[in-house]
Amino acid sequence: xxxxxxxxxxxxxxxxxxxxxxxxxxxxxxxxxxxxxxxxxxxxxxxxxxxxxxxxxxxxxxxxxxxxxxxxxxxxxxxxxxxxxxxxxxxxxxxxxxxxxxxxxxxxxxxxxxxxxxxxxxxxxxxxxxxxxxxxxxxxxxxxxxxxxxxxxxxxxxxxxxxxxxxxxxxxxxxxxxxxxxxxxxxxxxxxxxxxxxxxxxxxxxxxxxxxxxxxxxxxxxxxxxxxxxxxxxxxxxxxxxxxxxxxxxxxxxxxxxxxxxxxxxxxxxxxxxxxxxxxxxxxxxxxxxxxxxxxxxxxxxxxxxxxxxxxxxxxxxxxxxxxxxxxxxxxxxxxxxxxxxxxxxxxxxxxxxxxxxxxxxxxxxxxxxxxxxxxxxxxxxxxxxxxxxxxxxxxxxxxxxxxxxxxxxxxxxxxxxxxxxxxxxxxxxxxxxxxxxxxxxxxxxxxxxxxxxxxxxxxxxxxxxxxxxxxxxxxxxxxxxxxxxxxxxxxxxxxxxxxxxxxxxxxxxxxxxxxxxxxxxxxxxxxxxxxxxxxxxxxxxxxxxxxxxxxxxxxxxxxxxxxxxxxxxxxxxxxxxxxxxxxxxxxxxxxxxxxxxxxxxxxxxxxxxx
Numbered sequence: 001x002x003x004x005x006x007x008x009x010x011x012x013x014x015x016x017x018x019x020x021x022x023x024x025x026x027x028x029x030x031x032x033x034x035x036x037x038x039x040x041x042x043x044x045x046x047x048x049x050x051x052x053x054x055x056x057x058x059x060x061x062x063x064x065x066x067x068x069x070x071x072x073x074x075x076x077x078x079x080x081x082x083x084x085x086x087x088x089x090x091x092x093x094x095x096x097x098x099x100x101x102x103x104x105x106x107x108x109x110x111x112x113x114x115x116x117x118x119x120x121x122x123x124x125x126x127x128x129x130x131x132x133x134x135x136x137x138x139x140x141x142x143x144x145x146x147x148x149x150x151x152x153x154x155x156x157x158x159x160x161x162x163x164x165x166x167x168x169x170x171x172x173x174x175x176x177x178x179x180x181x182x183x184x185x186x187x188x189x190x191x192x193x194x195x196x197x198x199x200x201x202x203x204x205x206x207x208x209x210x211x212x213x214x215x216x217x218x219x220x221x222x223x224x225x226x227x228x229x230x231x232x233x234x235x236x237x238x239x240x241x242x243x244x245x246x247x248x249x250x251x252x253x254x255x256x257x258x259x260x261x262x263x264x265x266x267x268x269x270x271x272x273x274x275x276x277x278x279x280x281x282x283x284x285x286x287x288x289x290x291x292x293x294x295x296x297x298x299x300x301x302x303x304x305x306x307x308x309x310x311x312x313x314x315x316x317x318x319x320x321x322x323x324x325x326x327x328x329x330x331x332x333x334x335x336x337x338x339x340x341x342x343x344x345x346x347x348x349x350x351x352x353x354x355x356x357x358x359x360x361x362x363x364x365x366x367x368x369x370x371x372x373x374x375x376x377x378x379x380x381x382x383x384x385x386x387x388x389x390x391x392x393x394x395x396x397x398x399x400x401x402x403x404x405x406x407x408x409x410x411x412x413x414x415x416x417x418x419x420x421x422x423x424x425x426x427x428x429x430x431x432x433x434x435x436x437x438x439x440x441x442x443x444x445x446x447x448x449x450x451x452x453x454x455x456x457x458x459x460x461x462x463x464x465x466x467x468x469x470x471x472x473x474x475x476x477x478x479x480x481x482x483x484x485x486x487x488x489x490x491x492x493x494x495x496x497x498x499x500x501x502x503x504x505x506x507x508x509x510x511x512x513x514x515x516x517x518x519x520x521x522x523x524x525x526x527x528x529x530x531x532x533x534x535x536x537x538x539x540x541x542x543x544x545x546x547x548x549x550x551x552x553x554x555x556x557x558x559x560x561x562x563x564x565x566x567x568x569x570x571x572x573x574x575x576x577x578x579x580x581x582x583x584x585x586x587x588x589x590x591x592x593x594x595x596x597x598x599x600x601x602x603x604x605x606x607x608x609x610x611x
Contacts, residue, residue, distance in 0.1 A: 417490060
């Protein structure tokens with residue numbers, strides 16, 4: 001669809017932020033001074049690239065930087081902003097954008113009746129509606145992230161205090177969302193809904209806890225929980241496995257983004273949303289505070305940018321969804337372990353008060369709840385904890401964290417056992433050899449120190465898809481240095497966890513030189529099971545092979561006029577579209593806004609050609 005950007009006068013001061021159909025863009029110019037348009041949506045976690053300078057475009061959420069002339073990332077190899085060509089006609093600028101037509105959800109004419117919503121933990125929510133109770137991402141009792149995180153403010157409730165739970169929803173397997181100590185206390189007959197990720201790994205883990213009814217759902221497909229409650233799971237717009245849940249309670253709609261960022265395609269499916277639940281302060285990872293190549297001034301600047309970027313992102317999501325309410329959450333935790341006190345002194349976070357102040361003159365109501373508090377959607381009343389003010393007192397917070405950590409220490413929540421040898425570490429990392437993830441890492445070396453009474457030092461080297469681990473006497477000055485306690489390393493390896501549990505738990509320290517983010521290395525450690533020989537990926541669109549492995553050009557060449565007519569039947573006039581001839585069927589359908597259902601039908605017809 002063609003859109004008018006404006007007249008040529010806008011080119012006098014570039015780069016400049018613009019908005020088209022509710023989406024953010026950046027108008028810039030190429031090396032040859034011709035105008036070019038970039039999507040301002042960062043490919044990492046759908047943050048907004050909002051710091052625009054002639055030398056660099058930056059997303060404040062995670063510090064990804066882009067070249068204003070071509071949109072390529074300068075500190076993250078192989079990544080770039082989506083780019084669109086701009087044409088000039090009669091001193092006006094125009095651009096063609098592949099927008100899907102917004103699919104307005106069909107609602108009854110009845111009133112909108114919101115649920116009662118209670119925050120039960122960092123990212124945990126309890127929805128109560130018409131006698132039906134849904135528990136989302138429950139982390140309630142005990143720490144998570146291998147003992148690194150403590151719920152704060154404390155929920156003030158225990159699992160046994162919850163009402164009868166009818167359904168559990170788990171967005172992904174980070175332990176602040178999939179929390180085994182909490183889940184183990186719940187009735188194992190409760191249906192548990194999860195998004196279909198990887199090879200069904202999350203569902204299998206839940207089943208191992210004893211749950212008898214685990215339902216994996218595909219992204220984008222509506223699921224009826226009851227006759228009046230509907231759920232749609234969306235993948236986040238990031239490179240990580242995370243999901244955003246859309247809930248329809250009668251005519252009242254909730255988009256629970258948790259800490260998954262956003263996916264701007266959601267707008268095309270659901271249209272407007274009544275309430276958005278979203279992370280409200282800087283990212284929960286240990287970057288930048290545990291990165292030794294940065295000084296405190298640099299860390300402070302990054303944290304300020306992250307927090308400001310998070311507020312701006314909340315605003316963007318609320319605006320694009322035309323939300324009436326926003327619930328800030330998914331950040332209610334502190335680093336409770338005394339070993340992390342040094343990080344707490346550096347950290348800067350947005351407060352709930354800062355969120356309320358930021359949205360003060362905006363057309364959205366902030367539900368500023370803390371864990372243990374509720375919003376009664378019908379009456380509009382906040383059910384506050386009588387002692388809530390003490391939780392904002394720093395002295396009280398540190399005493400609570402100290403006392404809680406001492407109690408948790410008795411139960412051994414932080415893993416400390418370490419009896420692995422170099423051969424064990426070598427076997428773990430070298431098993432990644434030959435995988436696509438290892439190949440994508442390129443040539444890269446990591447000096448890995450395992451902290452113990454007698455530290456182990458190893459060198460992990462990637463080259464041409466091969467991974468080599470060798471023991472060394474002391475750390476080496478290579479692409480990155482990484483250090484982690486032995487007990488944490490052993491827990492991650494023995495239980496086949498994501499290394500995010502160690503990184504986000506603030507158990508590791510890092511240093512990189514040069515300061516370039518090798519995203520493929522982090523993708524491998526995020527889900528190491530994907531890099532093993534026995535891993536079989538499950539895709540949302542379970543197409544049979546043949547045509548899905550071919551380009552559109554090959555299909556038309558081998559299928560002739562019959563294939564051409566099939567494409568045209570579904571609105572794909574591919575014989576006259578030179579840019580699209582090298583695309584796959586799935587890529588072509590996505591570009592033209594064709595639904596997953598229609599894409600499946602198209603593929604099925606093409607497969608009948610037996611080409």
